[in-house]
Amino acid sequence: MTKIKVCGLRRPEDVAYVNELKPDYVGFVFAESKRRVTAAAAAKLASGLDPAIKKVGIFVDEDPEVVRSIAEQVPLDILQFHGHESPAYLESFGDKEIWKALPIATKEDIGQMARYPQNTLLLDAKVSGASGGSGVPFDWDLLSGADLDRGRIVLAGGLNPDNVAQAIEKVRPFAVDVSSGVETDGFKDYQKMKTFIEKVRLAPQ
Numbered sequence: 001m002t003k004i005k006v007c008g009l010r011r012p013e014d015v016a017y018v019n020e021l022k023p024d025y026v027g028f029v030f031a032e033s034k035r036r037v038t039a040a041a042a043a044k045l046a047s048g049l050d051p052a053i054k055k056v057g058i059f060v061d062e063d064p065e066v067v068r069s070i071a072e073q074v075p076l077d078i079l080q081f082h083g084h085e086s087p088a089y090l091e092s093f094g095d096k097e098i099w100k101a102l103p104i105a106t107k108e109d110i111g112q113m114a115r116y117p118q119n120t121l122l123l124d125a126k127v128s129g130a131s132g133g134s135g136v137p138f139d140w141d142l143l144s145g146a147d148l149d150r151g152r153i154v155l156a157g158g159l160n161p162d163n164v165a166q167a168i169e170k171v172r173p174f175a176v177d178v179s180s181g182v183e184t185d186g187f188k189d190y191q192k193m194k195t196f197i198e199k200v201r202l203a204p205q
């Protein structure tokens with residue numbers, strides 16, 4: 001079954017929605033973003049989460065000491081990096097599970113996948129001026145010929161209830177990641193989240 005990550009939780013209502021709908025992962029954005037949360041706010045939200053839902057912290061070219069400090073305050077299961085982090089930077093977090101985001105717009109971008117053989121890769125749209133959470137899909141056909149069996153692939157970028165089944169059929173990712181596609185006016189929307197999760201669970205696997 002394709003796993004589901006809902007990214008960008010920032011309100012107690014968002015926690016109530018995911019506790020009911022039970023995606024596999026939720027994300028807290030600690031990078032520059034309209035969805036940014038402080039470590040204290042994320043810790044409070046995380047304390048109310050169903051413990052079966054894994055917590056992912058999102059960072060962009062952050063000082064590793066700041067990442068470590070946030071991971072001490074918030075019980076993060078996974079660190080997700082959306083900047084220019086090198087393999088050595090990622091290795092500095094030891095055994096912690098890491099997801100490395102790669103922005104994709106061209107076939108050349110696919111070549112970056114080989115740089116990170118150890119990590120789960122999150123393939124996202126490359127959008128000028130945004131590190132993630134843009135709500136824009138990339139051309140999934142760019143992945144034809146890519147080594148999608150190299151390890152876990154998380155598909156992100158502009159997924160929504162209307163396109164997620166097609167995305168799963170085409171890419172067969174380990175997980176799908178959504179943020180903008182389950183929002184209305186910049187806030188998480190219960191009905192969209194519910195429909196998105198239903199579409200994933202009903203998609204032929």
Ligand SMILES: O=C(O)c1ccccc1NCC(=O)[C@H](O)[C@H](O)COP(=O)(O)O
Nearest residue numbers: 007033132133134135157158178179180
């Ligand atoms: O969501 C953000 O605002 C964000 C900002 C900076 C770096 C990463 C960010 N999000 C990371 C995610 O995992 C998003 O879910 C992913 O980029 C997909 O977002 P969307 O296209 O809005 O579904």
